Amino acid sequence: xxxxxxxxxxxxxxxxxxxxxxxxxxxxxxxxxxxxxxxxxxxxxxxxxxxxxxxxxxxxxxxxxxxxxxxxxxxxxxxxxxxxxxxxxxxxxxxxxxxxxxxxxxxxxxxxxxxxxxxxxxxxxxxxxxxxxxxxxxxxxxxxxxxxxxxxxxxxxxxxxxxxxxxxxxxxxxxxxxxxxxxxxxxxxxxxxxxxxxxxxxxxxxxxxxxxxxxxxxxxxxxxxxxxxxxxxxxxxxxxxxxxxxxxxxxxxxxxxxxxxxxxxxxxxxxxxxxxxxxxxxxxxxxxxxxxxxxxxxxxxxxxxxxxxxxxxxxxxxxxxxxxxxxxxxxxxxxxxxxxxxxxxxxxxxxxxxxxxxx
Amino acid sequence: xxxxxxxxxxxxxxxxxxxxxxxxxxxxxxxxxxxxxxxxxxxxxxxxxxxxxxxxxxxxxxxxxxxxxxxxxxxxxxxxxxxxxxxxxxxxxxxxxxxxxxxxxxxxxxxxxxxxxxxxxxxxxxxxxxxxxxxxxxxxxxxxxxxxxxxxxxxxxxxxxxxxxxxxxxxxxxxxxxxxxxxxxxxxxxxxxxxxxxxxxxxxxxxxxxxxxxxxxxxxxxxxxx
Numbered sequence: 001x002x003x004x005x006x007x008x009x010x011x012x013x014x015x016x017x018x019x020x021x022x023x024x025x026x027x028x029x030x031x032x033x034x035x036x037x038x039x040x041x042x043x044x045x046x047x048x049x050x051x052x053x054x055x056x057x058x059x060x061x062x063x064x065x066x067x068x069x070x071x072x073x074x075x076x077x078x079x080x081x082x083x084x085x086x087x088x089x090x091x092x093x094x095x096x097x098x099x100x101x102x103x104x105x106x107x108x109x110x111x112x113x114x115x116x117x118x119x120x121x122x123x124x125x126x127x128x129x130x131x132x133x134x135x136x137x138x139x140x141x142x143x144x145x146x147x148x149x150x151x152x153x154x155x156x157x158x159x160x161x162x163x164x165x166x167x168x169x170x171x172x173x174x175x176x177x178x179x180x181x182x183x184x185x186x187x188x189x190x191x192x193x194x195x196x197x198x199x200x201x202x203x204x205x206x207x208x209x210x211x212x213x214x215x216x217x218x219x220x221x222x223x224x225x226x227x228x229x230x231x232x233x234x235x236x237x238x239x240x241x242x243x244x245x246x247x248x249x250x251x252x253x254x255x256x257x258x259x260x261x262x263x264x265x266x267x268x269x270x271x272x273x274x275x276x277x278x279x280x281x282x283x284x285x286x287x288x289x290x291x292x293x294x295x296x297x298x299x300x301x302x303x304x305x306x307x308x309x310x311x312x313x314x315x316x317x318x319x320x321x322x323x324x325x326x327x328x329x330x331x332x333x334x335x336x337x338x339x340x341x342x343x344x345x346x347x348x349x350x351x352x353x354x355x356x357x358x359x
Numbered sequence: 360x361x362x363x364x365x366x367x368x369x370x371x372x373x374x375x376x377x378x379x380x381x382x383x384x385x386x387x388x389x390x391x392x393x394x395x396x397x398x399x400x401x402x403x404x405x406x407x408x409x410x411x412x413x414x415x416x417x418x419x420x421x422x423x424x425x426x427x428x429x430x431x432x433x434x435x436x437x438x439x440x441x442x443x444x445x446x447x448x449x450x451x452x453x454x455x456x457x458x459x460x461x462x463x464x465x466x467x468x469x470x471x472x473x474x475x476x477x478x479x480x481x482x483x484x485x486x487x488x489x490x491x492x493x494x495x496x497x498x499x500x501x502x503x504x505x506x507x508x509x510x511x512x513x514x515x516x517x518x519x520x521x522x523x524x525x526x527x528x529x530x531x532x533x534x535x536x537x538x539x540x541x542x543x544x545x546x547x548x549x550x551x552x553x554x555x556x557x558x559x560x561x562x563x564x565x566x567x568x569x570x571x572x573x574x575x576x577x578x579x580x581x582x583x584x585x
């Protein structure tokens with residue numbers, strides 16, 4: 001395995017305690033702020049020393065508390081992209097990229113810099129200072145500098161967090177291009193669910209210093225292993241659950257009986273459904289008695305330019321109560337079809353969209 | 360009028376500043392990577408000459424470099440005596456000016472964004488290269504300010520110099536010492552001339568320092584340094 005990590009480190013109010021192996025290719029590390037993501041990267045890069053454990057990169061031991069090995073950051077050959085880019089302000093773009101190429105003969109150095117400038121689309125900016133670059137250009141320069149040392153692994157700390165929204169997609173495209181060419185372990189830390197999904201091939205969910213989920217991103221999103229991961233991957237609807245004797249599931253927080261496909265075979269404790277999977281069957285159709293179809297009332301709503309979030313209750317609202325059971329997300333075109341219909345509306349929680357979680 | 364005190368003062372201060380710059384930088388770079396009570400004690404020792412009466416510093420130096428002092432004995436063996444010689448003025452000025460250099464260069468180095476230092480390390484740079492190519496160029500304005508301050512302090516040194524170097528006209532008589540002995544000998548006019556020269560040099564230095572600091576501040580703002 002290219003990158004093997006098994007470390008423990010005490011942090012202010014919890015301990016970072018992770019063990020995983022990262023393959024070649026991008027791995028997204030998703031977690032809330034303060035989950036230990038940045039500390040994990042710093043431990044791998046050699047900027048922080050774990051309390052105990054072992055880090056190996058391509059069979060090369062970088063850290064081993066038992067063998068008392070701790071390779072210094074400068075000897076690890078790991079590229080680290082800082083959240084604030086950390087470009088040297090007193091050096092031009094070319095000089096920044098050249099910093100790690102100190103030991104190369106000048107001719108090779110120039111060749112390498114030229115190639116990196118081209119692959120990160122920085123041509124024409126070689127002689128600029130970091131202050132003269134836009135945020136996206138600074139990001140690319142920092143990426144070129146990190147790649148210059150031909151690192152055996154690449155670590156990216158919130159690479160898009162400091163950028164304006166309109167720059168993000170542009171820089172994201174650059175990162176995707178880089179990941180396509182750089183086939184070595186690349187760990188990308190983010191708290192943005194969509195970024196994590198788009199950029200990573202694999203996904204690791206970190207929660208208070210521990211791995212809550214690790215594996216193929218599609219699988220984790222389709223079927224979160226536990227309620228915590230469901231929440232961290234953006235699931236808005238989670239209810240405590242109890243299996244009934246007839247094979248249906250009782251959703252305790254929603255006060256309804258549901259039929260669902262149980263894949264795990266373990267006794268489920270939670271049931272969930274993503275907001276955009278909640279369906280509103282066509283009122284003109286006759287499928288009133290479809291599976292998991294319930295009457296619902298609108299409590300409140302919140303709009304974005306193209307989509308609308310509906311907060312729904314299974315019981316008729318009384319007085320000022322704004323309590324809701326479900327949060328559904330629909331495109332506005334669809335919403336127009338039923339917005340003016342009399343309530344209660346009918347909502348469907350399709351069995352194939354529901355997922356059960358053992359804890 | 361004998362102008363030798365001016366040249367002696369300038370030579371002494373320049374030499375002392377050069378020594379302080381090198382030793383002060385080395386000390387702050389060395390200290391940066393250390394923590395704990397031991398390091399705090401070292402800090403205390405380094406800064407002590409700033410708060411001790413110059414006579415105490417002078418007396419301690421006299422004990423150290425005197426005929427029976429540990430360093431004095433060593434130097435006699437190679438045929439050198441420090442006490443009451445020009446090098447003594449340099450030593451006194453260096454010791455007294457050192458804390459200013461140490462404090463300002465530490466402050467300047469600490470202001471450098473630690474992420475830049477760490478980035479340099481992940482790019483494979485040795486600690487020496489990190490210091491020389493990242494920390495030093497970025498901390499340079501603060502270090503230069505410290506150097507000017509050091510020179511001004513060395514120029515004004517009196518007590519420790521008098522105790523260690525005495526008052527030998529043409530050899531160890533610096534401007535402050537010349538003033539003291541001129542006043543004692545009732546040569547008011549001579550004292551006033553030296554006072555004017557001393558005030559003049561110091562004022563020029565301090566104004567230059569403030570002008571420089573301000574210009575640097577604007578420059579850094581423009582550069583977008585953190």
